[in-house]
Amino acid sequence: MDAAHIDRVRHFNRTVTERVGVLQNTYLGRDRPLGQARLLWEIGEQGQDVRRLRERLGLDSGYVSRLLAALAADGLVIVEAHPRDRRVRTVRLTAAGRAEREVLDERSDDLACALLEPLAPEQRERLVAAMAEVDRLLTASAVVVEPADPGHPDARHCLERYFAELGDAFDTGFEPERSLLPDAGELRPPHGEFLIARLHGEPVGCVGLKLADPRAAEVKRMWVAPRARRLGLGRRFLVAMEERAGAAGRSLLRLDTNKALDAARSLYLAHGFREVAPFNDEPYAHHWFEKSIAPGA
Amino acid sequence: MDAAHIDRVRHFNRTVTERVGVLQNTYLGRDRPLGQARLLWEIGEQGQDVRRLRERLGLDSGYVSRLLAALAADGLVIVEAHPRDRRVRTVRLTAAGRAEREVLDERSDDLACALLEPLAPEQRERLVAAMAEVDRLLTASAVVVEPADPGHPDARHCLERYFAELGDAFDTGFEPERSLLPDAGELRPPHGEFLIARLHGEPVGCVGLKLADPRAAEVKRMWVAPRARRLGLGRRFLVAMEERAGAAGRSLLRLDTNKALDAARSLYLAHGFREVAPFNDEPYAHHWFEKSIAPGA
DNA sequence: AGAATTGCCTGACTCAAGTCAGAGAACTGC
DNA sequence: GCAGTTCTCTGACTTGAGTCAGGCAATTCT
Numbered sequence: 001m002d003a004a005h006i007d008r009v010r011h012f013n014r015t016v017t018e019r020v021g022v023l024q025n026t027y028l029g030r031d032r033p034l035g036q037a038r039l040l041w042e043i044g045e046q047g048q049d050v051r052r053l054r055e056r057l058g059l060d061s062g063y064v065s066r067l068l069a070a071l072a073a074d075g076l077v078i079v080e081a082h083p084r085d086r087r088v089r090t091v092r093l094t095a096a097g098r099a100e101r102e103v104l105d106e107r108s109d110d111l112a113c114a115l116l117e118p119l120a121p122e123q124r125e126r127l128v129a130a131m132a133e134v135d136r137l138l139t140a141s142a143v144v145v146e147p148a149d150p151g152h153p154d155a156r157h158c159l160e161r162y163f164a165e166l167g168d169a170f171d172t173g174f175e176p177e178r179s180l181l182p183d184a185g186e187l188r189p190p191h192g193e194f195l196i197a198r199l200h201g202e203p204v205g206c207v208g209l210k211l212a213d214p215r216a217a218e219v220k221r222m223w224v225a226p227r228a229r230r231l232g233l234g235r236r237f238l239v240a241m242e243e244r245a246g247a248a249g250r251s252l253l254r255l256d257t258n259k260a261l262d263a264a265r266s267l268y269l270a271h272g273f274r275e276v277a278p279f280n281d282e283p284y285a286h287h288w289f290e291k292s293i294a295p296g297a
Numbered sequence: 298m299d300a301a302h303i304d305r306v307r308h309f310n311r312t313v314t315e316r317v318g319v320l321q322n323t324y325l326g327r328d329r330p331l332g333q334a335r336l337l338w339e340i341g342e343q344g345q346d347v348r349r350l351r352e353r354l355g356l357d358s359g360y361v362s363r364l365l366a367a368l369a370a371d372g373l374v375i376v377e378a379h380p381r382d383r384r385v386r387t388v389r390l391t392a393a394g395r396a397e398r399e400v401l402d403e404r405s406d407d408l409a410c411a412l413l414e415p416l417a418p419e420q421r422e423r424l425v426a427a428m429a430e431v432d433r434l435l436t437a438s439a440v441v442v443e444p445a446d447p448g449h450p451d452a453r454h455c456l457e458r459y460f461a462e463l464g465d466a467f468d469t470g471f472e473p474e475r476s477l478l479p480d481a482g483e484l485r486p487p488h489g490e491f492l493i494a495r496l497h498g499e500p501v502g503c504v505g506l507k508l509a510d511p512r513a514a515e516v517k518r519m520w521v522a523p524r525a526r527r528l529g530l531g532r533r534f535l536v537a538m539e540e541r542a543g544a545a546g547r548s549l550l551r552l553d554t555n556k557a558l559d560a561a562r563s564l565y566l567a568h569g570f571r572e573v574a575p576f577n578d579e580p581y582a583h584h585w586f587e588k589s590i591a592p593g594a
Numbered sequence: 595a596g597a598a599t600t601g602c603c604t605g606a607c608t609c610a611a612g613t614c615a616g617a618g619a620a621c622t623g624c
Numbered sequence: 625g626c627a628g629t630t631c632t633c634t635g636a637c638t639t640g641a642g643t644c645a646g647g648c649a650a651t652t653c654t
Contacts, residue, residue: 008425009408010405011428011432013321016431016435017317017318024310034610035610035612050631059612060612062614063613065632085620085630085631087620087621087631088632089632108310111306116298118438118441118533119434124299126430127431131309134309134424135309137423137427138316141414141416142316144415145415236417330640330641347602348602356642358602359644360643361602363603364641378650382601384649384650385602386602
């Protein structure tokens, strides 16, 4: 890793944690512990299941329980049993809670103002633009790509979204039965691979690799959630799959795609794929691509 | 303040504190409390006075004392009396302390790597560039400009540096006695104004305003420390002084400068000053500038 | 020389932020 | 209907990060 880069990142970390950290304490942590404030914020307007809160914030069950009890004692939230499963508890804000949340909101705004205020207008523009860039790229770097079983609930979730989107995008609609769909087994080692991308634990993308042909591996079912787009995840998937295909001794990577998926097509081209004649008779495909790969170690 | 800007900043704060914060805890806070680690870091290679440490980190005297005792008990630092003033205590790292600091250093590097590693090379470049920008502008926004007495130790410190730099920059050298120097009284209300800029409490710039003439105010002794340059501080000084001159009923702002100070000259031009004929006989000046200002409320 | 100040340390607190091990209620599968 | 599982709560802890008041020693002021 480039030493100059590391140095920059370290310097950034230092400046930002100092500057933002100090302000967070002065503004947000004024009359309510930060833990409570975070929770209050995360509950949101329409309420949440407690376990979801815990998961999102990565907190201990007992701890959350106590935090909520404190908030409830202050009349800011109401904790009640879930109507369908009375073990599960649901929290929602009271009017007072909503008001308190507004206060936190205003403080967040004040914090942001305190950062911007001393700057000249032109500097503000630049700072905000750079922040957007850092934000986007740090989010990108927080995405974790891991092998997973195509039958895992997260995988199913991704595939459902994938099919739903295809249905919307294709002018002919999309019926999975008519497509040349690999079943889960084909995307599971040793017949294939399946990767899931997660952001803060939530699935935001998937990709499968079919190793049926001894020469060519085929990329299938690549999907990226709308909220995770423009983070370079598609490219990461392709790189990962190319590597895996190479490791499995394949010398060619193939995929097909529909004419409605422009972004996908330009991704493939940018990644070194070239368009070729149809190599299968997938009814929903209009374009076929392939790329030679160096076999791995 | 622009709502879209505020929103961006808030989003940035959230992403960054989550992403960097979590990693800091996992990497840096592993086997040593963060407070101790920060202290260990801040002591530096060649040791520090305890009170300076306290000031730098903004910590309570008792707290620092305890933290140092803990570090000393682990054999990482040696705390001893200052040779010249035995009330003051000085800390320096032992060999073990240095080694521990190295470990922290490596962890910082690991943290930086963890941020960069999942990204493609091109994304890394962009992230690092954006971080540099955010870093620079947040530093700029952390600079506090305040009125101060020109006799204050911080003011003296700035002026000494200022004179030293003039001596270096001018091919003729610089002898304060020969210059038309306003004495401190002339820069003190009601005869004038004096501002100091501080970054984390340390003086990094100053500027004076002379209100001797009933029509024209004169900017004097504007200096920005090397480490605080390129942060738009010069411009901030000029804006502040223009405002104060207006508030004092002056309709003209004047200043003179030496030919060696290129950066200063372009700052003045960018800020709306125009070069005029000499309005005084300052021996070290080669250029004279003025700008009309709207009298303030 | 005596008084005031400065710099540091100590003891006695507070508070937030968790962790861990049960316990008990509610649900699910058989 | 029973066993096992899931979800939450409670009590009993720990740790880190401070704060605050007082006190002692060294230094400076007068």
